[in-house]
Amino acid sequence: MATTYIPTVQGTGVKATIQRIGGHLAGMVMPNIGAFIAWGLITALFIPDGWIPNEKYAALVGPIITYLLPILIGYTGGRLVHGQRGAVIGAVATMGVVVGSDVPMFLGAMIMGPLAAFLLKQIDDRIQDRIREGFEMLVDNFTLGILGAALAVFGVWGVGPVIDNVTNWFGDRVENLVDNHVIPLASIIIEPAKILFLNNAINHGVLGPLGAAEAADKGKSILFMLETNPGPGLGILLAYFLFGPKSLRPTVPAAIIIQFLGGIHEIYFPYVLMKPRLILAAIAGGMSGVAVFEVTGAGLVATPSPGSIFAYLAETPKGGYFGVLAGVIISCAVSMAVASALLGFGRSEQEEEEASDEELAEAQERSRQQKAESKLDAPAAS
Amino acid sequence: MATIAAADVRKLVVACDAGMGSSVMLASSVRKQLKGTPIEVEHTPVDHIPHDADVIICHAGLADRARSVVPGRVVVPFQLFIGDPAVTRVVNALKTGGTIDG
Numbered sequence: 001m002a003t004t005y006i007p008t009v010q011g012t013g014v015k016a017t018i019q020r021i022g023g024h025l026a027g028m029v030m031p032n033i034g035a036f037i038a039w040g041l042i043t044a045l046f047i048p049d050g051w052i053p054n055e056k057y058a059a060l061v062g063p064i065i066t067y068l069l070p071i072l073i074g075y076t077g078g079r080l081v082h083g084q085r086g087a088v089i090g091a092v093a094t095m096g097v098v099v100g101s102d103v104p105m106f107l108g109a110m111i112m113g114p115l116a117a118f119l120l121k122q123i124d125d126r127i128q129d130r131i132r133e134g135f136e137m138l139v140d141n142f143t144l145g146i147l148g149a150a151l152a153v154f155g156v157w158g159v160g161p162v163i164d165n166v167t168n169w170f171g172d173r174v175e176n177l178v179d180n181h182v183i184p185l186a187s188i189i190i191e192p193a194k195i196l197f198l199n200n201a202i203n204h205g206v207l208g209p210l211g212a213a214e215a216a217d218k219g220k221s222i223l224f225m226l227e228t229n230p231g232p233g234l235g236i237l238l239a240y241f242l243f244g245p246k247s248l249r250p251t252v253p254a255a256i257i258i259q260f261l262g263g264i265h266e267i268y269f270p271y272v273l274m275k276p277r278l279i280l281a282a283i284a285g286g287m288s289g290v291a292v293f294e295v296t297g298a299g300l301v302a303t304p305s306p307g308s309i310f311a312y313l314a315e316t317p318k319g320g321y322f323g324v325l326a327g328v329i330i331s332c333a334v335s336m337a338v339a340s341a342l343l344g345f346g347r348s349e350q351e352e353e354e355a356s357d358e359e360l361a362e363a364q365e366r367s368r369q370q371k372a373e374s375k376l377d378a379p380a381a382s
Numbered sequence: 383m384a385t386i387a388a389a390d391v392r393k394l395v396v397a398c399d400a401g402m403g404s405s406v407m408l409a410s411s412v413r414k415q416l417k418g419t420p421i422e423v424e425h426t427p428v429d430h431i432p433h434d435a436d437v438i439i440c441h442a443g444l445a446d447r448a449r450s451v452v453p454g455r456v457v458v459p460f461q462l463f464i465g466d467p468a469v470t471r472v473v474n475a476l477k478t479g480g481t482i483d484g
Contacts, residue, residue, distance in 0.1 A: 015443075015446075023447075027427065197444055250463045258463070262407075264404050266404035268466070270461045270463065273443070273461070
C-alpha cells in the first residue's frame with residue numbers, strides 16, 4: 001500500500017506524487033462528468049440566450065449547479081476515502097458549505113467530502129470493536145448522523161464563507177489573466193504537464209471546477225478549453241504521419257481517430273515522449289489555440305470530456321461555433337507546422353531512423369533502471 | 383523483478399490515471415485477443431488496482447504509481463497505446479505459455 005512507498009526526492013517520485021494528489025482531485029470529478037454535461041446541455045438549450053428558451057425548464061439550471069453537482073463531488077470524494085458511509089457523510093458535509101456560500105461550491109465539496117469521510121473513518125475504526133452485539137446499526141447510523149450534522153453546521157458557519165472568498169479570489173485571478181491577454185501562457189505549463197499524465201489532474205481537478213463556476217455566471221467558459229483542445233495533438237500526429245520515423249507511421253491513423261474523434265488524448269503522449277522536443281509543437285499549438293479562443297470570445301458550456309471534437313461541437317453555445325472551430329483548426333495547423341519542422345520534414349529520415357533505434361534502446365535502458373530504483377523504494381516488491 | 387508463470391494468471395488489469403479512457407480502450411483490445419482463455423481482463427484507475435490482480439499493464443509514465451499500489455505484483459509498462467511490443471509479449475505469453483516479467 002501507499003504507506004510502504006517512499007517517494008524519491010527527484011524525478012519520477014515527485015511526478016508520481018503530484019499525479020496521485022491530482023488523481024484524487026480528478027477522481028472526485030471525473031465519475032460525475034455526465035452530470036456536468038447534462039447541466040451544460042440544459043443550460044445551452046433553455047436559458048434566455050439558448051437554442052429554445054424556456055423559462056420552466058431553465059429553472060433546472062440553478063439548482064443543479066448550486067446543489068446537485070457539488071454534492072455529487074462531495075459524495076464521490078467521501079466514497080473514495082471511506083466507501084458508502086464516507087459517501088453519505090461527504091454529501092451531508094458538502095451541503096453545509098453549499099448553503100454557507102454564494103458561489104458554486106466545487107472547491108468546498110472537494111475539501112469537505114473527503115475530510116468528512118476521513119473523520120468518520122477515524123471514529124469508525126476506534127469504536128468498531130467496542131460496540132455491543134445488536135447495537136451496530138444504532139451506533140453506525142447515529143455516529144454518521146451526529147458527525148454529519150455537526151460538519152454541516154460547521155460548514156455553513158465557518159468553512160463556506162472562507163471558501164467563498166478563496167473561490168472568488170481564484171475567479172478574479174483568472175479573470176485578470178483573461179483581461180490582460182496572458183491566458184495563452186497557460187499552455188506553457190499545461191501542455192508539458194499533459195504529456196506527464198497530469199492531464200486529468202489539471203483539467204478535472206482545477207480548470208473544470210473553476211470553469212463551471214464561470215459558466216454558471218456567464219453561460220460559457222474558456223477554461224474548459226485550455227487542456228481539452230484536440231487540435232495540438234492532432235497536429236503532432238499528422239506531422240508524425242508525414243515525417244515521423246517510418247516504422248511508426250502505420251500506427252498513426254488509428255491514433256488520430258482515437259485522439260481527435262474519440263477524445264482519448266493519452267494516445268499521442270507516447271509520440272511526444274519518444275521525441276521530447278515535440279513538446280514545443282504542443283505548446284505552440286496550445287498557445288495559438290487559446291489565443292484564438294480568447295480573441296473570438298469562445299467558450300464551452302461544460303467540460304468537454306473526453307476531449308473529442310464531437311464533445312466540443314455538442315457543448316458550444318449558440319452562435320459560438322466560429323471561435324471554437326477556428327481555435328481548434330489553427331492550433332492543429334500551428335502544432336503540425338512546428339512538429340513537421342522539428343522532425344526535419346522527413347529529410348533526415350535515415351539518421352532519424354537510426355537515432356530512434358538508439359532512443360528506443362536508451363528508453364528501454366532507462367525504464368530498466370527505473371524498475372531497479374523502484375524496487376529500492378518498495379523493498380516488498382522483490 | 384517479479385515474475386509469474388502465464389498458466390497462473392487469472393486476472394489481468396489494465397490501469398490508467400482515471401480508469402475511464404485509455405485503459406478501457408486497451409483493455410477491450412486485450413480482452414479480444416485473449417478470447418477463449420479463462421483470463422479475466424479488467425480496467426481500473428491506477429490508484430485502485432485490485433489486490434488480486436496477477437498482471438498489471440500500464441503506461442510507463444504511470445508504472446511507479448502502479449508498483450506502489452500493488453508492490454510485488456507483475457507490472458508491465460508500455461510506451462505505445464497501439465501495437466506496443468511489451469503488450470504483445472504479454473498476450474503471446476498468456477496464449478502460448480511461458481513467464482511474464484515486470
